[in-house]
Amino acid sequence: MSVQPVAAEPPERTPRVNREEGRPLHAQIRDILHRQILELPLHPGSSLPTEEELQKQFGVSRSVVRQALSGLADLGLIRRQRGRGSVVAATPVLRRHVQRAGGLDEQVAAHGQRLRTHVLTVEPASPPEAAVEALNTTNTWKIERIRYLEKLPVAFMRTWVPRDLFPHFTTELLENASLLGLMREHGYHPAGGPRQVQAVAADPDLAQKLNTNNREPLLLLQGVTRDALGHGLEWFNVWHSPNTVFDVDAQVTSQPAPVSEEHIRRLRTLTQQLESELAALDNSSR
Template structure:
């Protein structure tokens, strides 16, 4: 029998939900898998059948499982949201093109000293800290923290970002975001980010971080974005072309070779 915290404030059914949800997200239960029967879950967790049923109803409401009379409870495929990893910004357009609706909740917008990484990226210690949660069709997709230099944007309010993207607002302010380097890596969800994305703490997430420059080469943002496990990043791969020497380099190599031949001839 698995141990549950029977003395704390967290209800038993939510503890069961968290454990089964974690196994779905980490692949222990794959799409189409049948969960143990209600009786086996009762025995596994040492709880009443009503507690098990309550947990399964929560998982069904989250569209993680489907309950079938006479066939048990099966795991549903996780929803997939595709992002173009090589495209700067444009999340709203990408989601809209897939038929979804992107909504943004601003968690924090304050003037702060940036992290050391952001200070290096922005070359300033005077910046706006913008923290957002972006959701698609009511499901949390991305938890983002963005640092914006106040030298370029001395004023910024939540009202400026209502109903539009950050890059759209920058364009309306006369700054044209162009692009910049990006990095992707796998990280474990912290308690804070897990709470925002609705996943168990420690769930594997995809972290996208980088900077964006404008058309004048200035860094307009340094960002970190934690993506829900349902996010799929699409990449375009190009075959590496054979290395080709330009005419100038070929001429330089020929001149060097001729010099070596003349030098060796003089020694003879």
């Protein structure tokens, strides 16, 4: 099956680099191509323009174009094939069950994928007011992590954890580790807690961490995890990249059928008959 190259956009709609922005040109081109891959959408196997075509489109050197393409390849978004140029790779999708607390590694493994965790910070910090109420303490760790699906960043996590319960947490301990798993190892068994999901726009910091565009819609999962005794173990915000699917097992609530006056009258008559027969039996047994 032949693969058709991606059609060029009309000149008035062709994205351009901004030489006054201050950001490297290769990063701007990488982000433009990234956005096109996500938004068109380009199917896996679709050819990108050649290096020469990209040079002409953006008015840059071949080395800049190659840096941009290398950035996309590092993210797993394209494959660079000898003789074929660059083609769009299948973008990995993160699937998780919104009603499940923890176990994200297991959920991902069920789809034949693997998550990697990189810890950005583990530091003592005062939590937000909502976290103080949930954890019943102001003595907390603030933990920031990025989770990668293959090479693609799919979630940025900011978590507050009571230091009195987990004084031993360090960056090295949490790197590529399950936070809830570490809690279990130290005698605290997460049971769950309320969660909520909402759509938010990426600010510049989130866009950089998740390698997406500013104002890109993200899914924010926020909540608290408690143990079986109700002790707050973590309060968290998790921002998910656009290639995240939340699976929900929805159940239809059964509604009781309306009861007619005739049905009520029959039940009352039957009740009276039963009471009468029970009274007769009671008298005969004396």
